[in-house]
Amino acid sequence: MDENGIRTDGRRWDELRPLKIEVGVVKNADGSALIEWGKNKIIAAVYGPKEMHPKHLELADRAFLKCRYHMAPFSVDERKNPAPSRREIEISKVIREALQPALFLEDYPRTAIQIYVEVLQSDGGSRVAGITASALALADAGINMRDLVVGCAVGKVDGKIVLDLNDTEDKEGSGDLPYAFMPNLNQVTLLQMDGLFTFDEFKQALELAKVGGMKVYKLQREALLRKYFSGGGPETSTGSAEMMEEA
Numbered sequence: 001m002d003e004n005g006i007r008t009d010g011r012r013w014d015e016l017r018p019l020k021i022e023v024g025v026v027k028n029a030d031g032s033a034l035i036e037w038g039k040n041k042i043i044a045a046v047y048g049p050k051e052m053h054p055k056h057l058e059l060a061d062r063a064f065l066k067c068r069y070h071m072a073p074f075s076v077d078e079r080k081n082p083a084p085s086r087r088e089i090e091i092s093k094v095i096r097e098a099l100q101p102a103l104f105l106e107d108y109p110r111t112a113i114q115i116y117v118e119v120l121q122s123d124g125g126s127r128v129a130g131i132t133a134s135a136l137a138l139a140d141a142g143i144n145m146r147d148l149v150v151g152c153a154v155g156k157v158d159g160k161i162v163l164d165l166n167d168t169e170d171k172e173g174s175g176d177l178p179y180a181f182m183p184n185l186n187q188v189t190l191l192q193m194d195g196l197f198t199f200d201e202f203k204q205a206l207e208l209a210k211v212g213g214m215k216v217y218k219l220q221r222e223a224l225l226r227k228y229f230s231g232g233g234p235e236t237s238t239g240s241a242e243m244m245e246e247a
Contacts, residue, residue: 001158008169009038013162016212021133021223023140031141033223035133038166039123044133046141049111063108067096069130071119091127092117098131098151098180098190104144113143124170125153131180131190136220140227147182148220149189152213154179154205156195161204163212177202179209183217 001007011017017038026032029045036042052058069092073080095117105113115137117130128151135149155165156175170176175195181188197205 001160001162005160007157007162007166009166011164013160014208014211016164016215017166019216019219021136021219023136023223023227029137029141031137031139031143033133033136033140035129035136037123037125037129037132038164039121040119040126040129041121042126042129042133043118043120044130044137045116045118046113046134046137046143047116048113048141049108049143050114052110052112058110058112061109062105063103063111063113065096065100065103065105065113065115067092067099067115067117067134069095069117069119069127071122071126075119075122091130094127094190094192095131095134099134099138099149101187101189102135102145102147102149102182103138104146107144113138122167124165124167125178127151128153128178128180128190132216132220136223139224147184147187148217149180149182150213150217150220151178151180151190152209152216153177154209154212156197156201156205161201161208163208175201175205177205177209179206179213181210181213183214 020036022034025034026045029047031046033044049063052064057064069088071080073082115134117134119126131149131151153165154163154177155169155173157169157173175197178192180190
């Protein structure tokens with residue numbers, strides 16, 4: 001951050017990157033969503049509920065939830081090996097566990113619900129963007145849900161808590177805190193932390209993540225309503241989070 005508190009991409013500490021969301025972008029999927037968050041471009045597609053294969057993995061009392069997070073070889077600066085990396089395997093698990101509390105899996109026993117998250121371009125915060133897009137794809141597929149799940153990350157840059165890290169801040173900052181929650185139920189489904197935060201910094205980061213997440217939640221709802229009621233195009237949003245006192 002410079003002496004005026006301006007970040008590398010021109011934002012202030014409490015501003016989200018430009019965000020665009022569209023639902024129903026993959027014709028052959030049961031549900032899908034595209035999210036463009038900063039320079040992130042991510043497609044999430046959902047297939048199911050459908051017959052479980054292999055059969056020995058099916059669960060008698062609920063659906064088996066699968067998730068695959070994958071970064072395209074051209075999604076980063078240097079070509080990535082197309083084989084699944086340890087990071088992709090970890091994020092696949094993180095996304096699945098962040099979404100699972102929102103789903104009524106018991107409504108679909110002995111079936112499989114598959115989520116595919118494809119990162120076409122990566123710019124920091126891809127796991128929370130993937131969670132946000134996947135929740136919309138599940139809703140688009142008609143899966144019974146308690147609430148949408150919203151992801152938003154905060155971090156620590158030059159000793160300052162900031163909202164929505166970009167790639168440079170993610171790599172060079174001193175802290176990163178990915179966060180996901182169900183807004184209506186006020187329940188946290190993901191909380192990770194990398195780096196060092198004081199107790200006050202941690203508390204401030206959680207409050208800021210919730211403020212930013214509520215802005216993303218508003219765009220999620222608008223994207224669903226647009227598809228099913230108005231048929232309009234994707235929504236774009238940019239700007240400051242609300243004042244911390246109003247969180």
